[in-house]
Amino acid sequence: MTDGANTWQAVQAEVLRRIRSGQWAPGGAIPHEADLAQELGCARTTVNRALREVAEMGLIERRRRAGSRVAMRPVRRATLDIPVLRDEIEARGAAYAFTLQKREMALPPVSVQARLALGADRALLHVVGLHLADGHPYALEDRWIDPEAVPQVQDADFTTLSPNEWLVLTIPFEGGDIAFSAHAATQGEAAALRCPEGAALFVVERVTWRGEARLTCVRLTFAPGHRLVTVI
Amino acid sequence: MTDGANTWQAVQAEVLRRIRSGQWAPGGAIPHEADLAQELGCARTTVNRALREVAEMGLIERRRRAGSRVAMRPVRRATLDIPVLRDEIEARGAAYAFTLQKREMALPPVSVQARLALGADRALLHVVGLHLADGHPYALEDRWIDPEAVPQVQDADFTTLSPNEWLVLTIPFEGGDIAFSAHAATQGEAAALRCPEGAALFVVERVTWRGEARLTCVRLTFAPGHRLVTVI
DNA sequence: AAGTGGTCTAGACCACTCC
DNA sequence: GAGTGGTCTAGACCACTTA
Incomplete structure (x- = not known):
């Protein structure tokens, strides 16, 4: 299951789903990139691309050697366009x-x-x-x-x-x-x-x-x- | 010249420099990814990574087949953290x-x-x-x-x-x-x-x-x- | 129809950290 | 020291758009 198309968007959607559903709880560690890649049937690069954006959203925190965790206190991040x-x-x-x-x-x-x-x-x-x-x-x-x-x-x-x-x-x-x-x-x-x-x-x-x-x-x-x- | 380390950050910095200096003028087309990659001595993937973020900033507009152009009306984009x-x-x-x-x-x-x-x-x-x-x-x-x-x-x-x-x-x-x-x-x-x-x-x-x-x-x-x- | 950006892959090396 | 994420590469195919 779970192996939606091996696009980074699909991987990201799956990651978000797991966070939302509580399968990956706040503060908890999530699988390593390599494991996720194998599980979802795609290259690690693709997983990396997906997780990078999730991290930019503020939903997960990533550290070398330590791995990635779901953020304890997710921050809403809004982007504002400030035109002339x-x-x-x-x-x-x-x-x-x-x-x-x-x-x-x-x-x-x-x-x-x-x-x-x-x-x-x-x-x-x-x-x-x-x-x-x-x-x-x-x-x-x-x-x-x-x-x-x-x-x-x-x-x-x-x-x-x-x-x-x-x-x-x-x-x-x-x-x-x-x-x-x-x-x-x-x-x-x-x-x-x-x-x-x-x-x-x-x-x-x-x-x-x-x-x-x-x-x-x-x-x-x-x-x-x-x-x-x-x-x- | 210009071939700073072949990291995507270096490529991005060079791109931003050219936009700022006016070498690439607002509304004007910029070189294709492949050309830039050759000029800067790196893989096209790296150029793509650099340009993608510049596009997200709103400084350039990218379209398939049409190429990339410096935005005519750059929009300032601010990200707001909205904590609990x-x-x-x-x-x-x-x-x-x-x-x-x-x-x-x-x-x-x-x-x-x-x-x-x-x-x-x-x-x-x-x-x-x-x-x-x-x-x-x-x-x-x-x-x-x-x-x-x-x-x-x-x-x-x-x-x-x-x-x-x-x-x-x-x-x-x-x-x-x-x-x-x-x-x-x-x-x-x-x-x-x-x-x-x-x-x-x-x-x-x-x-x-x-x-x-x-x-x-x-x-x-x-x-x-x-x-x-x-x-x- | 053709050219451009968008993306995936497999492999590799590096930088950083934690043990 | 070892394991994790960060990144680069070369090549490939695809999607979209415009000429």
């Missing part, structure tokens, strides 16, 4: 626009200094602008860019191309971290997003770095009602 | 506790009916409880469970083990979707979380299904200041 705001808005069938509100060199506040790990005396480029969907405020972008780390930014004109979009095109695919939170609208945010002061707003904060260098940090404050959705 | 609340709280070094506030069969509101795709006349199990960290309110859990889809729930006693935790142990690793948003505290939420009415709260809503059957939906409302963080 223009794409996100146009995907909803709305017309996109961006209005620049500020573009100046300035000393960042302490919170930004900390997030970028910079000294207190470094002036950064501060850009603030509003993303609009069909003319309605969609998100407020408040960004700090280190011109030493991103020298091209001196020539960037953000009046039509938002920094959000410009950066994706200019410095693609660097590392970073993201934080999601809720935040009561300040007076300025309320004015920009045309919502009551104190309204509950969804906030995305991101720091982008290349190697050790922090390039930019941004705070996106979305208009009320925004939802970030994904499928597990 | 007990683990999340204990990982912060705080003492975890759960208090059950409600457990009753009831007709769900329209919004829940819609999310679970159920008729208006189906009574569901409604469970409300508070997760505490060192005695302070951490998150309010408001959950609806379909007893027909999860019959074991009839025997579950949620006074000490939260439904959050019970469900992970009982029906592990099913599919679902998640939504994140911000929400102004209602009177009841404010009382439970000990915050001002109208405070900006971070909300996670989740629907869990198995195959076609919707099992449960939950709304987790976090105390003010909560942040969900991840690394890209």
Whole structure:
């Protein structure tokens, strides 16, 4: 039994079935790759391919010499797609626009200094602008860019191309971290997003770095009602 | 040149370097696997392994017969770990506790009916409880469970083990979707979380299904200041 | 119809860990 | 030191898609 087609998907499905059914209990060891390969009638490479993804899902833990075990505390792992705001808005069938509100060199506040790990005396480029969907405020972008780390930014004109979009095109695919939170609208945010002061707003904060260098940090404050959705 | 060690990581690093440097421009085609393998001095399998992950990152698009191209609009893809609340709280070094506030069969509101795709006349199990960290309110859990889809729930006693935790142990690793948003505290939420009415709260809503059957939906409302963080 | 990526195999060696 | 997962190889066939 159990020898479904010898594809790695079939092996993976069988592995998931055994975990779900409790046949392989949380915290328990599972057979070695070689044994599984023989049992399921496929090459060890195929078993390896199947188990690798299960491990990436967080369902099993693998260690050399020690073998693989079902995770004691399985973690749900969701993948979030974070598109450029223009794409996100146009995907909803709305017309996109961006209005620049500020573009100046300035000393960042302490919170930004900390997030970028910079000294207190470094002036950064501060850009603030509003993303609009069909003319309605969609998100407020408040960004700090280190011109030493991103020298091209001196020539960037953000009046039509938002920094959000410009950066994706200019410095693609660097590392970073993201934080999601809720935040009561300040007076300025309320004015920009045309919502009551104190309204509950969804906030995305991101720091982008290349190697050790922090390039930019941004705070996106979305208009009320925004939802970030994904499928597990 | 370029022939770093013939590991898939080296191949992938080289591929990423070429994308970043613009040598392979967005929207442009990249060499075929076989050509790359020859150029970099490794087996095609190794190139395939490297490119597969780059495709999963969303940086390139691969199609049979058509070859691979650098994505025109690279999407940032973040993976979020969504632990059980007990683990999340204990990982912060705080003492975890759960208090059950409600457990009753009831007709769900329209919004829940819609999310679970159920008729208006189906009574569901409604469970409300508070997760505490060192005695302070951490998150309010408001959950609806379909007893027909999860019959074991009839025997579950949620006074000490939260439904959050019970469900992970009982029906592990099913599919679902998640939504994140911000929400102004209602009177009841404010009382439970000990915050001002109208405070900006971070909300996670989740629907869990198995195959076609919707099992449960939950709304987790976090105390003010909560942040969900991840690394890209 | 043909070319590309997707996958499987059998064998091999290596890196890491635990005993 | 020995056993496990991690990876590479060379070759092969298949599935899909586009020309």
